[in-house]
Structures are given as structure tokens and as C-alpha cells.
Amino acid sequence: MEMQMLHIFRNTPLGRETLLESAYFCKHLDILPVVYVPGYVKFLMYFENDVVQVDLDGSYLRSPETARDHVVEIVESMGLPAPKFLEPKHFTASTLPDIPVDYDFMCCPRSITDMSSKIGLGYIGPRVRRIVQNARFPVYIPSAVFKPWQSLAVMFGGSANALRALKLGMRLSRISGFPLDVFTQEGRRKRKDYEDIIDSEGLGVEMDKYVRSWRFFETRSFAENLYEIPHDALIVLGAYGHGLIKELFFGSTMETLQTVSPNSMLIVGPNYRASI
Amino acid sequence: MDDRLLLIAFGAAVGVCSGLAAVALSHGLVFMMENLSVFRDYWWAFVLPGIGMAASSLFLEKVVREGAGHGVPEVVYSVSRHGGLLRLRSSFSRLISNCLTIGAGGSAGPEAPVIISGASIGSNISRLFSLNERQRVTLVGCGSAGALSAIFNAPVAGMVFTIEIIMGEWSAANVVPIAVASVAGAQVTRLLQTHQISFTHLRFDVDVISTLAAVGLAVLTALISVLFARSLRYSHHISEKITLPVWVRALIGGCMVGAIGLILPGVLGEGYNSIQQMVEGAFVPGLALMLLLVGAKIVATALTLGWGGSGGIFAPALVIGSFAGLMYHRFIVLLLPGLSWVDEGCYALLGMAGVISGTMHAPLTGIFLIVDITGRYETILPLILVSALSTTISRVFEPASFYLRELVEKGQYLKPRTDAKVLADLSITELVEKDCKTVPRNMLLGDFIKVVQDSHRNHFPVVDEQTGEFQGMIHLDDIRPYLLDSLMYETVFLEQVMQTEVETVDIHEDLSEVLDRMDANGLFSMPVVSSNRFVGMISKATLLDKYRHELMVQTMH
Numbered sequence: 001m002e003m004q005m006l007h008i009f010r011n012t013p014l015g016r017e018t019l020l021e022s023a024y025f026c027k028h029l030d031i032l033p034v035v036y037v038p039g040y041v042k043f044l045m046y047f048e049n050d051v052v053q054v055d056l057d058g059s060y061l062r063s064p065e066t067a068r069d070h071v072v073e074i075v076e077s078m079g080l081p082a083p084k085f086l087e088p089k090h091f092t093a094s095t096l097p098d099i100p101v102d103y104d105f106m107c108c109p110r111s112i113t114d115m116s117s118k119i120g121l122g123y124i125g126p127r128v129r130r131i132v133q134n135a136r137f138p139v140y141i142p143s144a145v146f147k148p149w150q151s152l153a154v155m156f157g158g159s160a161n162a163l164r165a166l167k168l169g170m171r172l173s174r175i176s177g178f179p180l181d182v183f184t185q186e187g188r189r190k191r192k193d194y195e196d197i198i199d200s201e202g203l204g205v206e207m208d209k210y211v212r213s214w215r216f217f218e219t220r221s222f223a224e225n226l227y228e229i230p231h232d233a234l235i236v237l238g239a240y241g242h243g244l245i246k247e248l249f250f251g252s253t254m255e256t257l258q259t260v261s262p263n264s265m266l267i268v269g270p271n272y273r274a275s276i
Numbered sequence: 277m278d279d280r281l282l283l284i285a286f287g288a289a290v291g292v293c294s295g296l297a298a299v300a301l302s303h304g305l306v307f308m309m310e311n312l313s314v315f316r317d318y319w320w321a322f323v324l325p326g327i328g329m330a331a332s333s334l335f336l337e338k339v340v341r342e343g344a345g346h347g348v349p350e351v352v353y354s355v356s357r358h359g360g361l362l363r364l365r366s367s368f369s370r371l372i373s374n375c376l377t378i379g380a381g382g383s384a385g386p387e388a389p390v391i392i393s394g395a396s397i398g399s400n401i402s403r404l405f406s407l408n409e410r411q412r413v414t415l416v417g418c419g420s421a422g423a424l425s426a427i428f429n430a431p432v433a434g435m436v437f438t439i440e441i442i443m444g445e446w447s448a449a450n451v452v453p454i455a456v457a458s459v460a461g462a463q464v465t466r467l468l469q470t471h472q473i474s475f476t477h478l479r480f481d482v483d484v485i486s487t488l489a490a491v492g493l494a495v496l497t498a499l500i501s502v503l504f505a506r507s508l509r510y511s512h513h514i515s516e517k518i519t520l521p522v523w524v525r526a527l528i529g530g531c532m533v534g535a536i537g538l539i540l541p542g543v544l545g546e547g548y549n550s551i552q553q554m555v556e557g558a559f560v561p562g563l564a565l566m567l568l569l570v571g572a573k574i575v576a577t578a579l580t581l582g583w584g585g586s587g588g589i590f591a592p593a594l595v596i597g598s599f600a601g602l603m604y605h606r607f608i609v610l611l612l613p614g615l616s617w618v619d620e621g622c623y624a625l626l627g628m629a630g631v632i633s634g635t636m637h638a639p640l641t642g643i644f645l646i647v648d649i650t651g652r653y654e655t656i657l658p659l660i661l662v663s664a665l666s667t668t669i670s671r672v673f674e675p676a677s678f679y680l681r682e683l684v685e686k687g688q689y690l691k692p693r694t695d696a697k698v699l700a701d702l703s704i705t706e707l708v709e710k711d712c713k714t715v716p717r718n719m720l721l722g723d724f725i726k727v728v729q730d731s732h733r734n735h736f737p738v739v740d741e742q743t744g745e746f747q748g749m750i751h752l753d754d755i756r757p758y759l760l761d762s763l764m765y766e767t768v769f770l771e772q773v774m775q776t777e778v779e780t781v782d783i784h785e786d787l788s789e790v791l792d793r794m795d796a797n798g799l800f801s802m803p804v805v806s807s808n809r810f811v812g813m814i815s816k817a818t819l820l821d822k823y824r825h826e827l828m829v830q831t832m833h
Contacts, residue, residue: 002809004783032807042343044363049403051361055341084807089786090688092353094516096343100784102705 003031003104005140006086008038010060011067014109014144016074021142021264022107023078024149025234028176031105033075036086037067040095043088047101047134048271054127105266106131107140132239132269138168141265149264151212152180153233155257158189158197160270161238166203167274168266169236170210174276179212183229185222206276226260235265283411283453287418290401291457294394294422295464301371301390302427302469308379309545316541321381322534325544325580328380329530332373333523333584340369346581346588347392348679351420351442356683356690357700359409360399360416367396373586381544383533383576384587387427391588394423394461395442414450417443421454422461429469430648431462437641441679445692480622480654485615490626490658493604494665497630500570500600501593501666502673505635505681507574508589511582522584529583533576542569543576547595554598554624563610566603570596589678593631601627622655630662634670637677639663698826699787707787707822708804708812715750715770716741721758722765728752737803737810738774745808748776780805781814790814 007022009015019035026033036043038060045052068085075083088097108128132139154169156162166182173180184194194216198207207214217225229235237257257265268274277285308328315321336342347370354362370389378384398419402412417438425434435458439446443454515525537544553559561569577592605623625646633642642663647653676684683689690697714737715724727736738747754773758764779797781790781804794802794816801815 002806002811004806032809040343042341046358046361048409049361049406051358051363053341053363053365081807090357091686092350093343093345098358102703102784 003029004034004084005031005105005107006099006103007033007035007083007107008054008056008060009035009067009071010056010109011037011063011070012059015059016070017144017146018107018109018142019071019074020078020146022140023075023080024146025105025107025140025264027078027080028178029172030175033080033083034086034103035071035075035083036088036099037064037071039064040097042095043097043099044092045099045101045131045134050130050134052127052130052134101135101137103137105137105140106135107142110141129239132267134271135269136271136273138236138266138268138272141267143262143264147232147264149178149232149234151178151230151233152176153229153235153263154180154182155235155237156182156184156194156214157238158184158194159238161268163197163201163203163238164272164274165236165238165266165268167276168268168272170206170276171274172234172236172266173210178234180210181230181233182207182211182214183217183225184214185217185225191216210276223256223260226257229261229263231263233263235261235263237265237267239267239269279411280449280452283414283449284456286401286405286407286411286415287453287457288460290394290398290415290418291422291425291460292464293397293401294390294419294457295426295461296468297367297371297393297397298386298390298423298426298461299465299468301374301386301393302465304371304375305379305386305546308375312380316381322538323531325377325381325534325537325585326527326530328376328378329382329526329533329580329583329585330523331380332376332382332586333526335376336369336373336586337522340365342366342369342373346370346586347388348441348588349683351392351395351416352444352679353683353688354395354399355413355416355442356444356697357688360395360402360413362392362396362399362416364396364400367393367400370586377580377585377587378546380530381534381537382530382580382585382587383543383545383547383573383592384580384585385546385589385591385594386587387424387590388588389586390423390427391420391442394419394421410449413443414453417450417454418457422457422464424461425458426461426465426469428645428649429462429465430645431458433641433645433648434458434461436644437638440638440641441636441677443692479652480618480625482618482622482654482658483616486618486622487658487661489608489617490623490662491665492608493601493623493626494630494662495669496604497597497600497627497662498634498666498669498673500574500596501631501634501670504574504577504589504593504596504631505670505674505678507578508581508678509681511578513582515583526584529579530585532583533579536572536576536579540569540572543573546591547573548591551594551598551624551628554602555621557619557621559602559624563603563606566599566606570599570603573599589635590632593635594628597628597631598624599627600631601625622658625650625655626658626662629659630666633663634666635678637667637671637674637680639667642666693827693831696788698823698830699791701826701830702787702819702822704781704783704785704787704790704804704814707814707818708783709815709818710812712737712810712813714739714810717747717769717771717774719770720766721755721768721770721773724750724755724770725759725765733813735801735803735813737813738770739810746780746803746805746810747771748774749778749803750774778803782806783811787819791816791819 041056090098152169154166169180374389395416398415402415420442421434421438425431435455542550573596601623605620629642629646633639643659680689690700717738734752736750781802783806801813804811
């Protein structure tokens, strides 16, 4: 079945870059972009166990008369057919549409609800976190400026979400033909432990088939080692489920990664059903 | 732990929390009213409701960014469509906005805000403890019941309203936890509350004549209910057409309410004091003035709720109903002075039940609310008569209750265990049959027959070999005329015999709409097509299987 990616369009230069990112992603993975041009500054996403309200900033409503033309132009410039536009069918209130959540991917800026000035490095908004935690789809977080990625880099830390991310990376590599590299920061677990995890999941054959290299960082901190990730790679990682206290004091690995690395990222949450 | 015991325990906890929310709202209202009362005598006091409503609107739009309505329809929608999921912010936002609206003099009630607060508390407690959807819906009901029970000190009315309006069904699994929550909410309010309507000391001797005369009151309250509901909607539509910021509209609407209040102060606020006077028989104004008060209260409430204030229609309906009851009583006394009539306070109570029942299409709520707040059953016969008739008559003019009208019109209200509800819980994605073999449009008939031999299907999607785009369908009937002529096998291409005018289904389409189209066109299956690509087939046979399964899941408890 054809996969679909939801993109919330912002009719601004920054919105153009993020749509270019989405279009590039869709082009290489044979995905249909479904674009929502917001008519209201708020919308709700009803997931299975949570409802997330996204409060967009005013720039999402800018120049509605040209928004659709811009979308078509950008998507077609990438060699894709005209995108599908999402028209909300259901409304919790007259100015509060419900956006469906049964897509295969969703593109979110690093913060979907705040002013563009914050959408640089170093900030993943709380709404994006909640979407990642609840969604059955992976969330694509593009870099601020469109840059075609040429490979896939999976951050593998051995957790259940990391395994999902690895499977997704393999799947994307299979569909797109882009090489896949895996990166692991050694800590308490050593290389043998990670290899055992892969074997216990029965992914040995797939690792040989799809993974170009598996690099282990044995020295230096995680943040320092991120320099080794190719600048033109799409980073695929699982959402790290730290407790609130730990996250407040030390920050999450995901936070560190997106603070340090300008690459586009694809984040896999706990509800994503992974297959290769 | 047993599922029922678990729900009872959670229901009690939710009831207590909802009761506390109701007490907090009541204290907030008292605080606001007491502190603003010193300004009421000034000529400029008419701006107070405007300022309160503007502040309420700004708070909802800019601070908590609610973007939603007054409460009850949102709770019903959430239960009906989204398994009771409600935002955490809804647990407190309406309490504050309602305090600002009513405290400043807006004509509205505190019930809808406290109902959505209670419901949201229930929803978020269930999320915190990872309860399933069915349990979450029950706790939303518990929150609603606990809140209404606490704000009116009316446990039976809280329970009945929740089951009639919010849940839309009576089921054993829901009733017990909701009843417990209702008791918990009422108990909290009895411990902590001082500001409540209660007329337990009253006693009415209702005779046959008074009971029969209540039929006329039922007709009157039904008509007033229809007028009230339509005024609310009309006012909202007018307000929406004005291209001013929401808070400015609220300011204007509030000032108009304030202006009415300068002449008729009885229309301001929740209006419980007027009700108390009427029920006790201490309300002095005459017949004409009461008619004016009914109209003024309807207009003031429509302006308050339609132009940006926050609140519910429960309290205004009670006030309007009591005015109507009293007015009707005085009219029949005037008309037939020789007969002995029950005290006018009794008719004020009947009027309340009539307008509540007529506006909300909830006769049991109307009956039990009055029984709860009087604590007596003497009025039960005329109560039943007025509530039942008022509901029935108002249904003739208004097909759905005020709370559900908009949801019903948009097709968003799904009554539990109905066809629409079952279909809404299924998606096209779940039903798509993917084992369909696509064939290219330039395939020869002979090659196609080989494909047919290896397949168990009668329908085959035809696609463009180059672009992969969906071109049409071919059914076995389409090739039947050529089957016995082997010469055709090498000369006929599928594009020559395929059907190109095919009804297709989008993957995100509502199943009920798809089924309607199937019925209208006499189809048993349809191709699912997304951006010109064939995705699969959807058939009535698969739908029936999934439908039965879903129905069993929904009716299990």
C-alpha cells in the first residue's frame, strides 16, 4: 500500500525549506505527501491514549491565497506528482479541527508551536515530544535549510526503540537504495552486548545485507562523537524514554543529538510498529 | 483487581476531584460577586459584564488557548468520537473563564464549565493510569456526574444527566461507577459548600386540578425551550459574522447584557436568588413584568453565551423555567379564580423541569433535578407530566437537544451501539483487501484468462504499465462474450473491454459514506485508490466480518 506523509505547511521561506525536505524524503521513499495548509492556529491530534493540541504560530496562516500554489510548485519541483491536500472533516470546536493520525510519517519542525526564531538547533518542543510518544508513525524533523541527504545513519543504543529505529533504517535503505551506517556509543554495554542484542532479535542477516558499516564510539563523550556522523546523512533514532527527573537534570540523548547535529532526523516512538 | 471494583474505586476518586472543582468554582463565583457588588450601583456598571466576558474570552483564547465551546458538546463529542479523550487544560480553563463571566454579571450557569472540568479530570486520571478506552469513557461520565451532582447538590440528577446526555446509554457497567462518583461529588459539596440551591423545607399539596393544569405549562415551557435554543444559536451566528476579535465581540455582548441588567437586574448572573424567591412565593413582580423577564433572560443568555462569554445553559434554563411557571400560575389563577390551586412556588419548580427537559431533551434530568433540590416527591406527578410533554413537544420543532444539535447536523454524534458508531470505529485501512492482482491495460485477453485461472477474484484493477496509475476495473462479466471465441484471445486488449467509469474509494473516506455509495449504486465491492494508485478492494463481505467483530467488542460490557 502506498505510504503517506503528513506535512503542515507554513507559507514562509522556512516553510519552503521544510516542505522541500519532506518532498525529498517522499521522492526517495515513494511516499505521497499529504499537505495540510492550516486554516486555524490550532488543531488537535487524537491518538489512541492521548490528545495533543498543537498551537501553531501566526506565520502558519500567512498568505493563504498563495499557499496551495506554493505547495504544488515545491512538490512538483522535486519531480513528485501534485500532493494531496488535507481538509479536516471533524472539528472538536468550530475553530479547532481534528487532524487524522493514520499516516505513515509526519514532518514536524523541531518545535511546531513556537516562533521560527526557536527553530534552530537545540529545541524539540513539548508537542513534538508528545506526538513522538503517541504516534504509530515516525516523526521526521527536518533541518532548518534543505540539504539533500545521501545516506542513512541509525543511532543504535540497544533499547526497544533503538531496535525499531534500526529496522526502520533498514527499510528505508531497502526502498531508497541509500547506504545505511549504524553508530553506537559504548557505555556500560560493550560491542559484544550490542551484537548479542542484534542476534537475539534475529537481525544478523539483515545487518549484513543492509548495513554498510557499524561504528562503535569507545572513547570521548556522545556529543563529541557526533562529529563523526556524515553531514549529509538522515539520522534515524528511537525516542529515548528517560524518566522526568533524569531528563530535567541531564537532558535526553535525543536532545543532545539534535542540539549538536544539524542533520535531519527521523524519530521512532514506542508505538511505531517496525518492519523491515 | 476486578474491573468493576477498579472502576468504582476510580469513580469515587474522580467524583471527589470533580466535587472539589465544583466547590472551587462556587467559591470563586461568590468571591467575584461579593467583590464586584460594590460597583453595581454606578451608572457605568453595565460595562462590568463586558469586561468580565472580554477577560474570559482573552483567557480562553490567549492564555490557555482552548479554542472550544462551552463544555457539554465537547464532552459528548469526545465520548462519541474519541473514546473520552479530553485535554488536561480543560480541567481548569472553564472554571476560571466562567468565574470571570458570571462573576461580572454575565447571564450563564456554572454547570457546563464544571461538567467539562470533571470530565477532563476523569479522562486525564484514566490516561495517567493507562486505563483502556471503555474505562476512560466511564471515568469521563464519573467526572461529569460528580461535578453536576456537586454544583447542584443533586446526586440523582448528576447521574441521570450523565447517562441521558453524556453517555447516551444505560449500561450496568457504567451506572454503578457513575452513581458512586455522583455520591462522592455531592458529599464533597455538602462538607465544603455553602453556596447552593436547595429548597428542602418546602411542601406542596398538589391536587388533581393542579396536575391537569400542568399540561398547559408543558406546552408553554416547550415553546419557550424552542425559543431559547434558537435564540442561543441565532445570537452565535450573528456574532460570528462580525469581523472583530473575539474579545471585542465579548466586550460588546457583555455591555449589552449589562445594559439589560440596568433595567432588569434579575437577568444578571446565574439567577439563583430569583429562583429562591419564586419557589418560596416571595417574588413580587406582576404578570407583564414576568413576561418581560422571560424575554430579557433569554436575550441576556443568548448575548452572553453567543458573544464570547463562558458558561452553561442549565442555570438560565432554570431561571427562565421558574419565571414561566410562575407566570403561568398567575395567569390561570387570574383566569379561574374560583378553583383552589397549589402554591405558585410549585409551578415555578414545574416550569424549571419543563424548560430543562425541553431544551436538553432530557426529561429524567428535569424530573430528578427538581426532586433532588426539593428533597420531596409531592410534585412528582405533574413533574413527570410536564417533563415528558415538554420534551415531546419541543422535539417536534427541534429534532435534537441543544447540546447535540450541532454535532448531529455535522454527523459527529454517534450514539453508542448504533450502526453509525460501529462504522465510525472501523477504517478503510482495516478493511482493504490487498490480495488483488493488478493487470496492465495493454494485456491481451488470452494472457488475462491465465491470470483469472490463478485467481479466486472476479474483479481486477487495470493499471498503466508505465506510470502505475489506476485506469479502471475489469470484471469477469466484461470478458464473458469473448470467452468462447479463441480468436479474440490474441486480438482484444483489456483497455478495450475494461470499465473506466468506476466508483472509487479514498483511503481516508468515512466508511458510512462509502457504504451509502455502495447501496446507491448497487455495488458489492469498490476499488480503493489513493493519488491515482490502486491500493486494494473494499467489499461488503469483509465489511460484514469486521462489523460483527466490532459490534461484539462494543457490546461486550
